[in-house]
Amino acid sequence: MTHAKDLVLACYARWDGVGRPFAVVERATPRVPGRGELLVRVDMATVCGSDLHTVSGRRSSPVPGVLGHEQVGTVVGVGEGGVLCVDGTPVALGMRVVWSVISSCGRCDRCARGLSQKCRGLRKYGHEPLLEGAPLTGGFASHCVVLPGTAVVAVPDGVPDEVASPASCATATVAAALAATGPLADRRVLVTGAGMLGLTAVAMAVTAGARVVAVDPDPLRREQARMFGAAEVLGGAIPPEEVDVALEFSGRSSAVRVCFDSLGMGGTAVLVGSVAPDDPVRVDPERLVRGLNRIVGVHNYRPEDLLTGVEFLAAHHDSFPFADLVEGRFALGDVGSAFEAARLRAAPRQAVAPGCVLPM
Missing domain, CATH: 3.40.50.720 (NAD(P)-binding Rossmann-like Domain)
Structure with a gap:
């Protein structure tokens, strides 16, 4: 029997298709996730250009779904067997992390060729169909379940959420481009x-x-x-x-x-x-x-690209105005307004603070 103390009350912004408003849904989820998984409290998520393409209908995505794949969060649950960061550091409760846009199997022919970003069993955060039994698959939620085969990188304390959140898409993708x-x-x-x-x-x-x-x-x-x-x-x-x-x-x-x-x-x-x-x-x-x-x-990226991106931000975010590229701090219940602000290109990124469910 599952007791209330073993559960976390999570919520997510459900996207129901082009032209329809987001709906905030609450759901209890196990405090300790499955083997090799992490439960991460999302501290900030940012609206990426591909999220805009999805909401506008320019890019195909499953409906309903939970969007968002640029986020930074705090680990609140570690599954059996533990999880290692890309650099080999064990993930611990309370650790501030970013994670890859994809999870890969590590076993298929593409993974064996070093193309894990195109794994045949690839799952992509913010791009998966909504499963009622496991809906926490995107950044526009209070929590995300990070699956086995996902690259995880610890974020140093001195890197602000506004700087760290885009690392899991924008920064890591640029690192992959420069590696080429x-x-x-x-x-x-x-x-x-x-x-x-x-x-x-x-x-x-x-x-x-x-x-x-x-x-x-x-x-x-x-x-x-x-x-x-x-x-x-x-x-x-x-x-x-x-x-x-x-x-x-x-x-x-x-x-x-x-x-x-x-x-x-x-x-x-x-x-x-x-x-x-x-x-x-x-x-x-x-x-x-x-x-x-x-x-x-270049599409998606390798685990080492995420590590390179975070290391670059940690070393140089004070030298460049990265924090100024992120505006807003929209509540999860007001995520539609974050998308509208992003559509108007007020700044390269609009931020959502999922811990706050409704507008202040």
């Missing part, structure tokens, strides 16, 4: 799209010793790119000088074209933002061959 480029010291780097990922990429590339050119049609974002270290900013034109690396985060076909056309000899284009339909982009195979160019796609 090779060393960046003394290289000329183009970043297209100066949203959350693009600004993070500017900061990480500059810290690695690169000279960065940022491209975005929005004047405010261009100014933010300067604050994050960009040496040059453009509204959309091809840079006057060729680049060694082009990082594309906007998802716009026109920006992909700029990346391709800006590459110099031996240059690499890394495409990250193209996760929703847009116009096809023509590739000139002769230019690709004669230029010794590479085109790399």
Whole structure:
């Protein structure tokens, strides 16, 4: 028999489809989760661009569901067998953590090839169908059950929630993109799209010793790119000088074209933002061959990328205005307003504080 003392009263914001309001649902969940699982109290979650795509209907997602995959939280339950952080540290009660957007099996052929981010049995937080018996699968909830096979990284005390929350998507994804480029010291780097990922990429590339050119049609974002270290900013034109690396985060076909056309000899284009339909982009195979160019796609990321992202934020968040990129502190019962603010692009991220169920 399960006693009340063995349960935690959790709540989640249920998404019921395009054009429909979120509904806050309460549910009791075991204080001690299953073997290899964690129960984490979500301290803050942020609205990612892919969440916006889902709510607008631009991106397909199961209905109903619990959205949200950028969050930071505190461990309140550890399942039998325990869980290790990416660096090998055992997860303990009270530890402040972020976790990967995906869980993987570790056994399939893709996992064996080092492609755990594309595991054949992959489960993705904030993108799963709602299961009445196990609904705590997204960040827009008071608690999340972190499944076995999920990368977990401890967050140092000095890193604010506003800085840490995007690490599990934006920062780790940028770390994966930069891992595909090779060393960046003394290289000329183009970043297209100066949203959350693009600004993070500017900061990480500059810290690695690169000279960065940022491209975005929005004047405010261009100014933010300067604050994050960009040496040059453009509204959309091809840079006057060729680049060694082009990082594309906007998802716009026109920006992909700029990346391709800006590459110099031996240059690499890394495409990250193209996760929703847009116009096809023509590739000139002769230019690709004669230029010794590479085109790399990055989607999701590896466990070590999450660790790299958190370590970067811990070391450099005081040097760049990361905390200023997150606005709001919406209650879980007012998550729809957080999405509306995000749609208006008031800031790259809007924050939800799930511990507060209803608006103050």
